[in-house]
Amino acid sequence: MATHKLLLLAGDGIGPEVMEEVKRVIAWLEKAGLASFAIEEGLVGGAAYDAHGVSISEADMALAKASDAVIFGAVGGPKWADVGYDVRPEAGLLRLRKDLELFANLRPALCYPALAEASSLKPEVVEGLDILIVRELTGGVYFGEPKTITDLGNGQKRAIDTQVYDTFEIERIAAVAFELARTRRNKVTSAEKHNVMKSGVLWKEVVTQLHARAFQDVELEHQLADSLAMQLVRWPKQYDVIVTDNLFGDILSDLASMLTGSIGMLPSASLGAADAAGKRASMYEPVHGSAPDIAGQGIANPIAMIGSLAMALRYSLGKGEVADRIETAIAAVLDAGKRTADIAPKGTPAISTAEMGAAIVAAL
Amino acid sequence: MATHKLLLLAGDGIGPEVMEEVKRVIAWLEKAGLASFAIEEGLVGGAAYDAHGVSISEADMALAKASDAVIFGAVGGPKWADVGYDVRPEAGLLRLRKDLELFANLRPALCYPALAEASSLKPEVVEGLDILIVRELTGGVYFGEPKTITDLGNGQKRAIDTQVYDTFEIERIAAVAFELARTRRNKVTSAEKHNVMKSGVLWKEVVTQLHARAFQDVELEHQLADSLAMQLVRWPKQYDVIVTDNLFGDILSDLASMLTGSIGMLPSASLGAADAAGKRASMYEPVHGSAPDIAGQGIANPIAMIGSLAMALRYSLGKGEVADRIETAIAAVLDAGKRTADIAPKGTPAISTAEMGAAIVAAL
Numbered sequence: 269m270a271t272h273k274l275l276l277l278a279g280d281g282i283g284p285e286v287m288e289e290v291k292r293v294i295a296w297l298e299k300a301g302l303a304s305f306a307i308e309e310g311l312v313g314g315a316a317y318d319a320h321g322v323s324i325s326e327a328d329m330a331l332a333k334a335s336d337a338v339i340f341g342a343v344g345g346p347k348w349a350d351v352g353y354d355v356r357p358e359a360g361l362l363r364l365r366k367d368l369e370l371f372a373n374l375r376p377a378l379c380y381p382a383l384a385e386a387s388s389l390k391p392e393v394v395e396g397l398d399i400l401i402v403r404e405l406t407g408g409v410y411f412g413e414p415k416t417i418t419d420l421g422n423g424q425k426r427a428i429d430t431q432v433y434d435t436f437e438i439e440r441i442a443a444v445a446f447e448l449a450r451t452r453r454n455k456v457t458s459a460e461k462h463n464v465m466k467s468g469v470l471w472k473e474v475v476t477q478l479h480a481r482a483f484q485d486v487e488l489e490h491q492l493a494d495s496l497a498m499q500l501v502r503w504p505k506q507y508d509v510i511v512t513d514n515l516f517g518d519i520l521s522d523l524a525s526m527l528t529g530s531i532g533m534l535p536s537a538s539l540g541a542a543d544a545a546g547k548r549a550s551m552y553e554p555v556h557g558s559a560p561d562i563a564g565q566g567i568a569n570p571i572a573m574i575g576s577l578a579m580a581l582r583y584s585l586g587k588g589e590v591a592d593r594i595e596t597a598i599a600a601v602l603d604a605g606k607r608t609a610d611i612a613p614k615g616t617p618a619i620s621t622a623e624m625g626a627a628i629v630a631a632l
Numbered sequence: 633m634a635t636h637k638l639l640l641l642a643g644d645g646i647g648p649e650v651m652e653e654v655k656r657v658i659a660w661l662e663k664a665g666l667a668s669f670a671i672e673e674g675l676v677g678g679a680a681y682d683a684h685g686v687s688i689s690e691a692d693m694a695l696a697k698a699s700d701a702v703i704f705g706a707v708g709g710p711k712w713a714d715v716g717y718d719v720r721p722e723a724g725l726l727r728l729r730k731d732l733e734l735f736a737n738l739r740p741a742l743c744y745p746a747l748a749e750a751s752s753l754k755p756e757v758v759e760g761l762d763i764l765i766v767r768e769l770t771g772g773v774y775f776g777e778p779k780t781i782t783d784l785g786n787g788q789k790r791a792i793d794t795q796v797y798d799t800f801e802i803e804r805i806a807a808v809a810f811e812l813a814r815t816r817r818n819k820v821t822s823a824e825k826h827n828v829m830k831s832g833v834l835w836k837e838v839v840t841q842l843h844a845r846a847f848q849d850v851e852l853e854h855q856l857a858d859s860l861a862m863q864l865v866r867w868p869k870q871y872d873v874i875v876t877d878n879l880f881g882d883i884l885s886d887l888a889s890m891l892t893g894s895i896g897m898l899p900s901a902s903l904g905a906a907d908a909a910g911k912r913a914s915m916y917e918p919v920h921g922s923a924p925d926i927a928g929q930g931i932a933n934p935i936a937m938i939g940s941l942a943m944a945l946r947y948s949l950g951k952g953e954v955a956d957r958i959e960t961a962i963a964a965v966l967d968a969g970k971r972t973a974d975i976a977p978k979g980t981p982a983i984s985t986a987e988m989g990a991a992i993v994a995a996l
């Protein structure tokens with residue numbers, strides 16, 4: 269059996285707590301003979317800053333590049349609010365994305381039937397919801413130069429950020445969206461602000477041309493990002509795959525995941541381009557953040573983190589059946605009524621992070 | 633009695649239809665001796681393009697500058713999808729904002745009690761909701777240079793947009809937010825992406841300093857824009873005034889207005905700085921767009937447009953009592969069960985644009 273090289277980067281806040289439950293699942297998979305792993309662990313974010321004064325060390329970057337997949341927890345917290353811009357916790361995450369060229373961020377927004385009631389939206393609006401946001405992750409305003417603050421004198425400063433997109437960047441992320449749509453409900457909604465931004469004009473043009481050239485079998489619609497935000501609230505089930513840029517994707521995917529009432533449940537995948545052998549760099553992480561307000565209490569929901577391991581097994585390690593098995597175990601535990609605090613209805617008892625991890629392993 | 637100079641720019645789509653109802657209200661106010669107007673009408677957006685080949689003529693810009701307030705309908709539609717970037721319908725709106733220096737865009741998201749059921753959110757989440765989004769309107773990525781598309785050869789193009797903010801731009805919009813919070817529930821939430829954008833770093837710094845210097849009596853919280861999008865869906869009532877930049881404000885205010893289930897109901901104000909005499913340039917417009925899909929059918933909801941006139945009376949014309957009277961009439965009509973199609977529950981009869989306008993005048 270192939271041995272899979274995983275790098276675990278637990279990060280900050282609840283990251284290490286939920287990563288413990290991933291290790292529990294990994295240990296069980298090995299014992300059951302379902303998969304074999306070579307596990308490395310590293311530091312990222314505030315944890316790396318405290319240890320090394322940077323948001324990720326060169327040694328850990330090298331491990332990330334050598335791994336079959338990176339399993340990432342979460343970064344950031346008030347403790348590092350005042351560290352320098354270049355060594356802030358988020359810089360570690362952004363460097364991983366950029367240096368591994370993880371241009372495609374897949375963020376499913378899925379409403380677990382057992383949890384439809386937990387949403388702030390009416391059950392009929394979100395029951396059965398299954399959207400996939402495909403977010404461009406290595407371009408746009410996140411990385412464009414100049415990105416500066418200049419002192420103009422007179423007590424005035426000027427801040428500049430630059431949104432840059434080249435044709436090939438738009439083309440490759442749109443291709444991922446079209447290909448994924450073919451495996452789903454065959455519809456892609458492309459979101460930008462072409463009425464205000466030149467990058468939106470180019471985005472719309474490139475997506476339209478690629479569609480005409482290679483994906484005419486997929487339904488394509490264009491929507492302004494502000495209008496999409498509204499429509500996601502009004503009637504989200506009209507969407508299948510949504511493709512958008514780095515910044516709009518950041519906001520719209522958070523919005524979409526909150527619709528489901530299940531944000532502690534949602535994993536995400538960040539993928540690079542496939543090489544000649546079909547292998548691609550990849551990183552898997554929960555959609556939720558480091559939640560410093562509940563860190564250290566052992567009450568965080570580990571399902572998004574364990575679901576991220578399942579996504580890694582499916583998309584990077586060729587172990588789709590094992591991924592199915594984990595996802596079935598998660599659903600079974602939810603159907604049995606087990607809930608961490610974030611998804612427990614008011615007045616009902618909640619189980620701990622470790623109890624949820626143990627319950628999932630028991631269901632396996 | 634002072635005569636108020638208004639410029640009506642109905643624009644495209646449902647714009648002219650809902651503007652008719654504003655004229656109906658204006659005629660009634662004059663007949664009742666409540667206010668005296670000198671009304672001019674002009675063209676903007678696609679309508680101006682069709683007539684003059686530009687999105688607003690110099691003559692209409694001059695009228696706008698000379699007016700006490702501009703009442704704006706909506707612009708855009710598929711008919712003008714392929715006109716040049718500089719003469720597209722939205723360019724007229726952006727030029728009005730920029731040339732009149734309307735830096736402060738006030739967008740209330742208010743849930744009318746009679747309409748709480750129309751929201752896709754659970755009634756308890758939106759009942760009584762009353763948020764005010766204060767959006768910076770003349771800076772950021774909307775106007776920053778360079779803003780270009782360059783041909784790189786090899787079939788590649790590069791699109792660039794530039795987000796630029798200076799200290800004074802952030803300061804003046806934050807001051808508006810703090811001042812308005814004092815007249816409401818005394819809380820301001822400032823949203824940016826300081827973890828990724830330098831403009832977010834400066835934004836947070838300037839808002840923090842202004843608060844410490846002049847508004848310590850107001851509660852201030854900072855929130856990342858993606859996290860705010862989530863929290864607006866989860867529990868919007870935690871907010872009072874939200875202040876944010878042009879692009880985030882575009883998306884977040886559309887999102888917030890959709891929470892209320894009442895998007896056809898919401899007016900907005902765009903204000904410039906006050907001169908020595910306390911006079912400021914101003915423009916009032918519905919939050920909704922030109923809705924080309926329902927244009928020409930006489931079924932659009934004119935309430936946001938009539939509410940925009942009420943806002944103008946209150947903020948620009950010194951006629952707060954007349955504004956109150958219009959808003960009371962709108963509420964009375966809703967309480968009486970009158971509904972246009974967008975807010976009529978399924979299976980119940982809807983009235984037309986003109987019938988709604990007439991009902992509001994009757995209630996006056």
Ligand SMILES: CC(C)[C@H](C(=O)O)[C@@H](O)C(=O)O
Pocket residue numbers: 358361518827828858
């Ligand atoms: C932590 C932060 C830099 C990051 C982002 O803005 O991309 C996060 O919000 C995310 O969506 O993964």
Ligand SMILES: CC(C)[C@H](C(=O)O)[C@@H](O)C(=O)O
Pocket residue numbers: 463464494722725882
């Ligand atoms: C029409 C468009 C240019 C405009 C904007 O993006 O500002 C609109 O969405 C708005 O919010 O007023």
